[in-house]
Structures are given as structure tokens and as C-alpha cells.
Amino acid sequence: MDERTAQFVETFRAFLNEVVAEHRGAPPDDESALLPPVREHLGVDPRRVPVVSEDVPAYRFVDLDIALGEIERRGDRHDLVGIGGGEQRRHHSLSEILENAGRFGQFPLGPVDYTSVATGPDDTREVVAFGLRLFRFGGAPVAVLQRAADPRYGSAAARMEVLAAAPGTAAALIDAVHAQMLASSVLRRQVLTLGGSDFEPGVGGITFHRRPALTPDDIILPAGVLDRLHRHVAGVARHRDRLRAAGQHLKRGLLLYGPPGTGKTHTVRYLLGALPELTVILLAGPSIQYVSEAARMARALQPALVVLEDCDLVAEDRGHHPGAQPLLFEVLEALDGLADDADVAFLLTTNRVDVLEPALAQRPGRVDLAVEVPLPDQAARRLLLARYARGLPFSSAALDDAAARADGVTASFVKELVRRCVLIAAEDDRDPADDDLAQALREMLGEAQNVTRSLLGSLQVTS
Known part of the structure; x- marks a missing residue:
């Protein structure tokens, strides 16, 4: 039956x-x-x-x-x-x-x-x-x-x-x-994502996530960028009483932008682990449609951080009329609807700031800090190689050479480069060596690897 x-x-x-x-x-x-x-x-x-x-x-x-x-x-x-x-x-x-x-x-x-x-x-x-x-x-x-x-x-x-x-x-x-x-809410100081219901529209449930355990040494960004982000998110929360006394607003919007694979999501993960006092609501993909509910939750559970990843996806035309951006404007409305003294930060990430910029220009003041996460320069590539190759027997000269040759690549490219050279050595049943690093780099920089480089977010490079 x-x-x-x-x-x-x-x-x-x-x-x-x-x-x-x-x-x-x-x-x-x-x-x-x-x-x-x-x-x-x-x-x-x-x-x-x-x-x-x-x-x-x-x-x-x-x-x-x-x-x-x-x-x-x-x-x-x-x-x-x-x-x-x-x-x-x-x-x-x-x-x-x-x-x-x-x-x-x-x-x-x-x-x-x-x-x-x-x-x-x-x-x-x-x-x-x-x-x-x-x-x-x-x-x-x-x-x-x-x-x-x-x-x-x-x-x-x-x-x-x-x-x-x-x-x-x-x-x-x-x-x-x-x-x-x-x-006594169990949601306070948690990292959450919102999910839909199989039976009804709207939020159907939540999923709890462990806070990432990253240190500042795990983040390779231009000097001062991480400090600015930390100050804008945590500093406002820490000094909320002084800001209120001075008649300053607490709600704030941040935008992380840059090419795919440069470390925007990695940077967000660091912030989540570094700010345990904040309730964090993560919205990505389809869950961005719940931004209004997320804003209500954040206001109730403040201090809070609402993270909206890949906002360029919701900025694209969702209807048949040119320029229609209903979901993005719902995001901006949610931010605008918060009271000035709400200790809530919205952190948006995007790969295509050119798509977001017109919409943000129509709603000035919603995002008050925009930070670029650029392609790593040679010094940053060297640090990334040292980080991902930690514990592997590469010489300093080999790492210097790889960093110099891999111009225009992303952090994701560097991570895959190290994995690739370990795999090359593993197929010969031995530990990786400098020659394996050089071979992996030649392969990934080769003309046949254009698609791979594109998938890893890298620009044109020379071998």
C-alpha cells in the first residue's frame, strides 16, 4: 500500500x-x-x-x-x-x-x-x-x-x-x-548555507559548516589587502559602540573582484575562520535567491556576515528584456533595507566586475569597499609555489625558475602545477624532483594546454 x-x-x-x-x-x-x-x-x-x-x-x-x-x-x-x-x-x-x-x-x-x-x-x-x-x-x-x-x-x-x-x-x-x-539560537556564531524545499517555495532548511582553519600565511595577496578586508568586516564590529556614538553607520558592503582562480573564495574562507564571533550565511548559485531571508537572519543574529559568491551570475539578464537584473537588485535591496546601525556586512565576489559595475552605479553607497584580487606577480607566484610544494624536495632555484616562467597564471594554476609534477613522479614510483616540476610546467604552458589554462583561470603565458 x-x-x-x-x-x-x-x-x-x-x-x-x-x-x-x-x-x-x-x-x-x-x-x-x-x-x-x-x-x-x-x-x-x-x-x-x-x-x-x-x-x-x-x-x-x-x-x-x-x-x-x-x-x-x-x-x-x-x-x-x-x-x-x-x-x-x-x-x-x-x-x-x-x-x-x-x-x-x-x-x-x-x-x-x-x-x-x-x-x-x-x-x-x-x-x-x-x-x-x-x-x-x-x-x-x-x-x-x-x-x-x-x-x-x-x-x-x-x-x-x-x-x-x-x-x-x-x-x-x-x-x-x-x-x-x-x-539562545543555535544559529548564532555558526557558518550556514540556506537550502530550498522539495515541496514549497522559499527556504526549506539550513546546513551547518565547520569554520576553515587558515592562517594569514595561507593567503597570498598584495600587501595590505587582507588588513583592509579584516578591518572593514571585523573592525566595524569591534568598534561598533564608538561608531554609533559618532553617528556612523555599521552596515557595509564589500566587493572582491578579479579573474577566476586568483583566490577570492580562498580569501573568504580565511575570513570565516578568522572571525568566529560572526554569524556567517553563505549564498552561492541557486541559494542567492534567498538573500532577503538571509538579510533578516543576519539582522536578528548580528554581528553577521552574508557572503554572496559569483554575483556576476545573478547580474546577467534573467528575463527577455535587455538590462533586466531582478535578482541582483534584490541583493542590493536587501542591503539597502538594513538599518544603518545593523552590524551586518555583505561580501560579494565576482569574476566579472564589468557586469556588476552598472548595477552598483545605479545604487551608490551599497558597496563601500571594492578590493581587487589580481593575478599573482612573480613574487606572489614564488610564495604560492613554496606553499603548495611544502614538504616536497624541490630546490630553491627550481622554484625561482618556475615562478619566473609562469607569467600570467593564477593561484589555481600553481596548485595544479605542483599536483601534476607529483603525479609524474608517482608514475615512476619515486619522489618528485626539479626535473618533474620543469616538465609539468612545460606541459601546462604548451599550446595543447590552452583549454586547461583557461579552465584554471590563467591568461596567455609564454614558455
């Missing part, structure tokens, strides 16, 4: 049970399940209490679980009960569940449903996926149905449904939950 057929059978069975119970005119099992403990806790018939619902994005569900758990522990008494009734529970609101439990006994007490949710690159937490929390808030009894998102059945968001007889208690609890979610 497939899932759709099973769902139909379950729905039809519930319908028949309702018909039979209605005909008999009495609730089965002396309402032996859900209503008595909820009525006892609230002190009133829960079917006469309005339900206040609040949706939460699916990727914040673990924050909701943590927040509710923390708030209920502050009370003098709390309990957690499960609700039976199979998949039908997911198609009914809390008020409908209570009504049917009272009239037909359709939703008896049952086990609490749990699910495992990631809280970091290596950590998970078991959270309540469907369960009724009974506790006191502000001295008043409340009941909160906590349910996870279920996109298969049209529930793209998680939800809490609050029962509270005392006026104003439900709204106050929801405000307290949101404040606690922000204070």
Missing part, C-alpha cells in the same frame, strides 16, 4: 468512527484520554478557550524547542503529553483535536513524537516534533502544542498553538518565546 492510499484509508477510517460515535450519541472510553489532564491543568474546559497560533520557519524549529523548554522550566510545574490519532493529527488544529477528542475520542493520549535536528556541523538535538506542553507562565496555566513542519502535507512552517484562559497570557508567552529564541 503506497503512502497516498494509506492516507486515504486512515482518513476514511476516522470518518467512519465519527459517524458511529455520532450515531451512538456518547463519547467512547469515557473521554479517557486528552481532555481530563488538559482540563485539570487549565482549570477550565479547554474547548472553550481560544487557541492562539504562531508559525515559525522550519529552520528555526530547534530554537523554538529550546526556548519553550527553557521557559517551562522556570515555572513550578510542567508536563509533556503526547496525542494519538495517527497522521490525522497533522491535519487538525489544536482546537479541532480537543473537540474531536471530547466528542468522539478520536485523539487519545499517546506517545510524544520526537525528531533529531542538527544544531551544528557535528551536533544534533532531539526535539519535540508533536507534543503538548503543560506548564505555568506568569503564574497562569498554559498549554502549548508544539509541532514540526511537515511539507508533505502542506505545513511548510513549524507551529506553536497556545491555550491560556487568562487574558493576554498567550500573546505575552509568544513574545517571550521569540525573545528566548533569539537569545
